[in-house]
Amino acid sequence: MKTYEEINEKIAAGKAVVLTADEIIDYVDKNGLETAAKEVDVVTTATFGPMCSSGCFLNFGHSKPKMRITEAWLDDVPAYAGVAAVDVYLGATQLRYNDPANLYHPGEFRFGGGHVMEKLVAGKKIQLFGLSYGTDDYPRREIRTWIDINDLNQAIMVNPRNCYQNYNVAVNCSEKEIYTYLGYLKPGMKNLTYCSATQLSPLLNDPFYMTIGIGTRIWIAGAHGHVYAEGTQHAPSCKRGENDVPMGGSGTLALTGDMKRMQPEFVRGVSLRGYGVSLAVGVGIPIPILNEAILKYTTVRDREILAPVVDYATDYPEATGKVLGYLNYEELKSGEVTFMDKEVKAGSLSSYAGALEIAEILKAEINDGRFLLSSPMAPLVREQSMKPLVIRENK
Amino acid sequence: MPTRKLLLYFSKCETEKPIVYRLVKDYNLMINIFRAKVTPDEEGYLVLDVAGTDEDINNGLEYVKSFGVTVNETLKGVRWDSVKCTSCGNCIPRCPTGALYYPDKHALKVDFDPTQCIECLNCIKNCPFDACRSLF
Structure with missing residues (x-):
C-alpha cells in the first residue's frame, strides 16, 4: 500500500497524517480500517518508565600529562574503565561508593549511576576521580577534576534492554511487607504494581515486529537515536492473545542515542527503596502505516492487553514460573481491581502521562518534517525463548 | 465551623x-x-x-x-515538586487521603492537593524520583 519512501516524502512536504497510538483507536473506530490505512501515515508510540538495563559510554579527552585510567568514579559512583585510556562505561544501576545498600533495611538508594546520567544531561558538573598504575606513554597516576557534558568528547547512551513488550504485575501473597524493583508491596495482596505504557507502548502496537527492527530510528529523551540490536532477554516465543499481543514480558529493544542532544526531564535517576537505583528514559517510536495489518495492530486498547500477575514474595524470587492470573490494563489503570476475591489497589511505575507527552512530541516533530522514518536494516527475531542460568558442579 | x-x-x-x-x-x-x-x-x-x-x-x-x-497558611510541611514528578503514579495507592491524585482519569497526570494532605509521609518514602519532600 505505502512505502517508507512515500511516507518520508509526505513528511518532508509537511503533508503526512500522524496520530498517536492513543488517538488512532477512536479514529479507526470512526473511519474504518480500510479508509484509515489510506489516510494515516504514521502512528507514534512511546514509553517512559524505569528500565534498569541502561548506561552510557563517555570519553573524557586527554589530560596533560596523559593518563591511562584504570579505575574511575563519577560523583563517587564507580564506572567501568576497562574500555580504553580515557573511555568509561557508566551503568545506571551502579551504587555510589559507600552506599549502605540494604544494611539498614529497607535502604534508601538515593544516588547511583542513573542519577549521574541525569546530572550530565541536565548540564550539571560532576566529579571525575581516576587512578592508574602509570606507563611510559601515560605517566599520570591520579586525577580529580570537575566536568560537565560539554567537556566530554562523546556521551553515548546505550540501553541494552528497553521497551519491554509487556510486563509482570507484582503482588505480595506473603505475611510480611516486601520491597522490590516494582516498589513496596503490602502483605496479603493489598496492593499491586504494574509497569507498562499500555496502549501507547511501542512493541504492544507492533506485536510481531513488522516495522520496528534493528536500525529503526527512534526518539530517545529528545535525541534521535536508533534500535541497534534485539534487546537482552528478547523472548518473543510466549503465550499470546488472539490479537497476537504477548501475555508476558516477550520482546525487548536495545537502544542508543547521543546524550548531548537529550532533555533532562526524560532522563531521570530512580531510587527504589529496599531494591536499588535505576534510570527512567523516555522513548518514542514511530510506526509507519504501510498496510492495514500494521494499522490494525496499532488500534490495540488497554482492555485487550493482558498482563500476568506474579507473587514477588515467593514465585518470582524462586523462579517457579507460576502466574496467579491475568489482568487487563483498563482494570489496572482504574486504580483498584478485584483479583482472587480481593480488592487490590493498583499503582503504576511507568508514566502514562509521560508516554503520552512523548507520543505528542514525536508527532509534532514528524508533522514539522524534523523526524524522518527509517526502514529496519534487519528484522527482530520472532521465535526465541529465554534461557535460565544453570548452576553446575565443577567436576 | x-x-x-x-x-x-x-x-x-x-x-x-x-x-x-x-x-x-x-x-x-x-x-x-x-x-x-x-x-x-x-x-x-x-x-x-x-x-x-x-x-x-x-x-x-x-x-x-x-x-x-x-x-x-499556604506553606505545608510536605512539598510536591511538579517538575521532578514524572507521573509514574506509584504514590497514588499509598496516599491514604487522595492528596496525590489524578485529576483526569485518561491523561493520568499526577497532581497534589495540599489541603487533603495529612503529612503521613508515605509518599516521601515511596517516590522513586524524589518529588515529595518534607520541610522538616
Whole structure:
C-alpha cells in the first residue's frame, strides 16, 4: 500500500497524517480500517518508565600529562574503565561508593549511576576521580577534576534492554511487607504494581515486529537515536492473545542515542527503596502505516492487553514460573481491581502521562518534517525463548 | 465551623510554653495535630488543623504570633515538586487521603492537593524520583 519512501516524502512536504497510538483507536473506530490505512501515515508510540538495563559510554579527552585510567568514579559512583585510556562505561544501576545498600533495611538508594546520567544531561558538573598504575606513554597516576557534558568528547547512551513488550504485575501473597524493583508491596495482596505504557507502548502496537527492527530510528529523551540490536532477554516465543499481543514480558529493544542532544526531564535517576537505583528514559517510536495489518495492530486498547500477575514474595524470587492470573490494563489503570476475591489497589511505575507527552512530541516533530522514518536494516527475531542460568558442579 | 490548616514555625526559644494547651483552653479551638517536631533548644515545626469561630481562630493566632512564632497558611510541611514528578503514579495507592491524585482519569497526570494532605509521609518514602519532600 505505502512505502517508507512515500511516507518520508509526505513528511518532508509537511503533508503526512500522524496520530498517536492513543488517538488512532477512536479514529479507526470512526473511519474504518480500510479508509484509515489510506489516510494515516504514521502512528507514534512511546514509553517512559524505569528500565534498569541502561548506561552510557563517555570519553573524557586527554589530560596533560596523559593518563591511562584504570579505575574511575563519577560523583563517587564507580564506572567501568576497562574500555580504553580515557573511555568509561557508566551503568545506571551502579551504587555510589559507600552506599549502605540494604544494611539498614529497607535502604534508601538515593544516588547511583542513573542519577549521574541525569546530572550530565541536565548540564550539571560532576566529579571525575581516576587512578592508574602509570606507563611510559601515560605517566599520570591520579586525577580529580570537575566536568560537565560539554567537556566530554562523546556521551553515548546505550540501553541494552528497553521497551519491554509487556510486563509482570507484582503482588505480595506473603505475611510480611516486601520491597522490590516494582516498589513496596503490602502483605496479603493489598496492593499491586504494574509497569507498562499500555496502549501507547511501542512493541504492544507492533506485536510481531513488522516495522520496528534493528536500525529503526527512534526518539530517545529528545535525541534521535536508533534500535541497534534485539534487546537482552528478547523472548518473543510466549503465550499470546488472539490479537497476537504477548501475555508476558516477550520482546525487548536495545537502544542508543547521543546524550548531548537529550532533555533532562526524560532522563531521570530512580531510587527504589529496599531494591536499588535505576534510570527512567523516555522513548518514542514511530510506526509507519504501510498496510492495514500494521494499522490494525496499532488500534490495540488497554482492555485487550493482558498482563500476568506474579507473587514477588515467593514465585518470582524462586523462579517457579507460576502466574496467579491475568489482568487487563483498563482494570489496572482504574486504580483498584478485584483479583482472587480481593480488592487490590493498583499503582503504576511507568508514566502514562509521560508516554503520552512523548507520543505528542514525536508527532509534532514528524508533522514539522524534523523526524524522518527509517526502514529496519534487519528484522527482530520472532521465535526465541529465554534461557535460565544453570548452576553446575565443577567436576 | 471553619477549619484552617496551619504550619507553625518556632524559632529556638518558644518551645517550652504550652501553646497548644492555651489554644484549646483560652481560645476554644479544636486542634488536630498532623505532625510535630519540637525539640528544646532547637527550631520546631507544627502542622495542625485548628477549628473554631473565625474570631477565636484569629485571636488564637495573634496569641501564637506574640511569641514570635511564624504562622503559615499556604506553606505545608510536605512539598510536591511538579517538575521532578514524572507521573509514574506509584504514590497514588499509598496516599491514604487522595492528596496525590489524578485529576483526569485518561491523561493520568499526577497532581497534589495540599489541603487533603495529612503529612503521613508515605509518599516521601515511596517516590522513586524524589518529588515529595518534607520541610522538616
